[in-house]
Amino acid sequence: MRAVQVTTLEGPEHVAVAEVEAPTPGPGQVVIEVSHAGVTFPELLQTRGMYQVKHPLPFTLGSEAAGIVSAVGEGSRFSVGDRVATITGKGTFAEFLLANDEQVLLLPDSLSLEAAAGIPMNVLTADFTLRVRANLQPGRTLLVHGAAGGLGSALVQLGLAMGAEVVAVVSTEEKAQVVRDLGAQHVVFADGFKDAVLEIFPDGVDFVADPVGGDRFTDSIRSLRRYGQVLVLGFTAGEIPTVKVNRLLLKNVAVSGVAWGEATRDDRNLIHSQWEAITDHLASGALDPHIHGHFPLERAAEAIAVLDERAVLGKVLLDVNPSLT
Ligand SMILES: NC(=O)c1ccc[n+]([C@@H]2O[C@H](COP(=O)([O-])OP(=O)(O)OC[C@H]3O[C@@H](n4cnc5c(N)ncnc54)[C@H](OP(=O)(O)O)[C@@H]3O)[C@@H](O)[C@H]2O)c1
Known part of the structure; x- marks a missing residue:
């Protein structure tokens, strides 16, 4: 089968499609034929x-995907033909991927494979951040x-669905329109977000x-109200x-680390309880990834470059076999 492989750690322009052996499922595993990968x-x-x-090295790139179960191992709770999404952390930029049952989410009929491919990492991280770590209330x-x-x-999207009033911080007018x-x-x-925020919310x-x-980061702390909380998720700007x-004492504020992947290793049932928690928001369309664009598997390097160039508007997808539905 075809898969996007990393053979050298020299950056996204060096990834390439190669022929590799297709996986076979072991006990409690499934093989998924991939329609799209996020x-x-x-x-x-x-x-x-x-x-x-x-x-x-070498390894097949890709953390998440959606597709159709094409083979099941002994004892798997899935069946051939199930429409699913998965978050495996590797191996999803391929025609077929191997996943453990606990990494696989059964899709409702209303959710397209295209939309589902963009959901696992971002939406489940957002749910872990806002519902589990922040206990965000309307x-x-x-x-x-x-x-x-x-x-x-x-x-x-999830903040709005949970009834919060959302301030979106972006770097360009094009991104402003998206949010x-x-x-x-x-x-x-x-640029200057703290002053703009304090003009809207003086406290x-x-x-x-x-x-x-x-x-x-310091301006994020200064933008908090009393008892507020910064949720640390990542460092796309490069600097930690x-x-x-x-500064935490001045207004009784907190800085909290949020590591969703780490939490899933601690609690094997986490993603399934999260999936239940967001079901209504998926069904209502409140959680519907904004798709930046589609790239074929052969152009994975270009797809990753969109993120590298700080140009992404929502979610970039790889089309692996988009004829699957
Ligand atoms: N903690 C967790 O559990 C967890 C889970 C999933 C992802 N993450 C992390 O979350 C971060 C975001 O992931 P993502 O998939 O949302 O990435 P993304 O789609 O590429 O978005 C990153 C955003 O960062 C901003 N940015 C600022 N400086 C940048 C720079 N020099 N290069 C690129 N982007 C820059 C950009 O917004 P502006 O241009 O508007 O500033 C961009 O929209 C990553 O660090 C990822 O590893 C963490």
Whole structure:
């Protein structure tokens, strides 16, 4: 079968399609024929050996996908023909992928394979962030950095679905339009965002969700209201910020690490309980990834480059076998 392989840690332009052996399922596993795979920031980092989870070379890239179960191992709770999405952390940029049962989510008929491919990592991380770690309640205020990106747009959509008032932080007018279309009540630009936020909410916001990091971090803390919380998700800006902890005392605020992948390793049932928690939002269309664009498997390098160039508007998808439905 064809698969996008990483053979050297020199960046996304060096990934290439190769012929590799198709997988066979072991006990409690399934093989999925992939229709679409979602492109996520960890893939970009993995092509440079900069992600915390490191796979021995060569390996097939890709964290998430949607498709149809084509073979099941002994004892699997899935059946051939099931429409599913999966988050495996590797191997999804391929015609067929191997997944453990606990990594597989059965799709409702209403959800297309295309939409489902963009959901697992971003939407489940957003749910873990807002429902599990922040206990976000209706009427609270939520600022989202990188709001037009994959994770950012999922945080905006889920925050709105949970009844929050959302401030989306973006770097360009084009991205501002995307988050307005998602329904964000307030949109501010990354440059000078703190002053803009404090003009809207003079006491600050309840939560800041931050997949970006870098030099905006101190201003994120300054944008919090009393008892507020910054949720640290990632560092797309490159720099890992440091925090002077006296700032936390000034207004009784907290900085919390949010590592969804780590939590799934601790709790094997987590993604299934999360899937249940978001079912209504999926059915209502409140969680519907904004698709940036589609790339064929052969152009995976270009697809990843969109994220590298800070150009992504929502979710980039790889079309592997889009004729599957
Ligand atoms: N903690 C967790 O559990 C977890 C789970 C999933 C993903 N993540 C992390 O979340 C982060 C975002 O992932 P994603 O898939 O949403 O990425 P993405 O779609 O590429 O979005 C990243 C956003 O970061 C902003 N950004 C600022 N400086 C940037 C730079 N130098 N290069 C690229 N982007 C820059 C951009 O927004 P502006 O241009 O508007 O600033 C962009 O929209 C990654 O670090 C990823 O590893 C964490």
